[in-house]
Amino acid sequence: MTAGTAGAANAQRIREFKMPDVGEGLTEAEILKWYVRPGDTVTDGQVVCEVETAKAAVELPIPYDGVVHTLNFDEGTTVDVGTVIISVDTDPGAGPVQEQPAEAAAPAAPAADAEEEAEPQGRQAVLVGYGAAPSSTKRRARKPQPEPVTAGLQAELNGRAAPAPPATPVAVPAPPVVPAASAPVGERPLAKPPVRKLAKDLGIDLATIAPTGPGGVITRDDVYAAAAPAEAPAAASAEAEAGVPAVAPVTAFDAARERRVPIKGVRKATAQAMVASAFTAPHVTEFITVDVTRTMKLVQELKQDPDLAGLRINPLLLVAKAFLVAIRRHPEVNAAWDEANQEIVYKDYINLGIAAATPRGLIVPNIKDAGVKTLPQLATELAELVATAREGKTTPAAMTGGTVTITNVGVFGVDTGTPILNPGESAILAFGAIKLQPWVHKGKIKPRQVTTLALSFDHRLIDGELGSKLLADVAAVLERPKRLITWA
Structure with a gap:
């Protein structure tokens, strides 16, 4: 069977069920519990999962007869309205689902072209009144970091003359060594807004931090760990000059005894x-x-x-x-x-x-x-x-x-x-x-x-x-x- 024939056959057999809008203006819901597993037989109107919206817990019935083909998300995952959460094989008697060969897939387009083509495709599956849901994850697309603004350029933008260069040469410190696990050059490090603010307050460049969070996300502990060795010598030097006894730097107060729970539902x-x-x-x-x-x-x-x-x-x-x-x-x-x-x-x-x-x-x-x-x-x-x-x-x-x-x-x-x-x-x-x-x-x-x-x-x-x-x-x-x- 050719790739095109297999794809057409799959499209007729595999029916996809998307996260519906179960309330007024809701845009996402958390999957609390699955009542079925791949291979289970389902009938039209059968409850297949329970989801929690911002208002209540709701049971979702499947509108198809058939056999569960895939469950696209685990329990505890928050999914956008309009995202496919389960697929059903409506003709299981026709034999195994024909997988499309990888080599038959269309060649990958450049990143910019793929981004332009993805938008109209996402809109075709959108529920009335909601924006496109091109992916199920909450991560934003990475963007190249903007070029730094030099002092001279900033002064020029502000309508002032650029400051004169110093008369004596100034030693320029070596650029920080970027750990192998940190974000690639040109890509924005992944971190939540509170973590970004913390790094900014401590004067830490997120690009120099090796992330330890799931999916390569930089955590607060990562920022504190990066700040500790940098702060200690500077603090010791300042205190030595002032004649103050050195004191161990304080980074976090009993972080091990704190619990962080996502705000949702x-x-x-x-x-x-x-x-x-x-x-x-x-x-x-x-x-x-x-x-x-x-x-x-x-x-x-x-x-x-x-x-x-x-x-x-x-x-x-x-x-x-x-x-x-x-x-x-x-x-x-x-x-x-x-x-x-x-x-x-x-x-x-x-x-x-x-x-x-x-x-x-x-x-x-x-x-x-x-x-x-x-x-x-x-x-x-x-x-x-x-x-x-x-x-x-x-x-x-x-x-x-x-x-x-x-x-x-x-x-x-x-x-x-x-x-x-x-x-x-x-x-x-x-x-x-x-x-x-x-x-x-x-x-x-x-x-x-x-x-x-x-x-x-x-x-x-x-x-x-x-x-x-x-x-x-x-x-x-x-x-x-x-x-x-x-x-x-």
């Missing part, structure tokens, strides 16, 4: 969202301490109600209901600021977010149309939301479209906090720990169950008066839960 998304929210929306936080003794009694009564048997009844459920009732009394709170169109978007629905701590980090799934749900419906969806989040099965769709959020910091024994708004939302309520405290009740000091609520809101949308009324109404319902009937 949910943690990365949370950090980006919180920074964007904190420096975009002007936050205001108000606090109120309230006697919730009657609410706690109601919780116990509802637990005994046969109509609510099997449902998870807890204080958070009644706090959520009180928050929804208060928003219904002040609907202008339920809005969003559209910076691009310079509009305020008022929403006639309430998607209530619940901040949930999971092994992968903090996520905020929301209950759709929570404002129109009954107490049993709210209890059911709240329990399902928390359970799904803890299992790491929350879908990206469940974490989009939120309007307001509750964060229950009380479960950690914390009185309250100053929560940061979930991006795109107008308010977030922090529910603190419920504690038995001395409280003035009916003119006498009595032990009462008390909690503190904190409401953060976007001051572009909600002024102090509106925010205060909203928080006061939540507290009023929790103080006298009968208002759930009269205000609802």
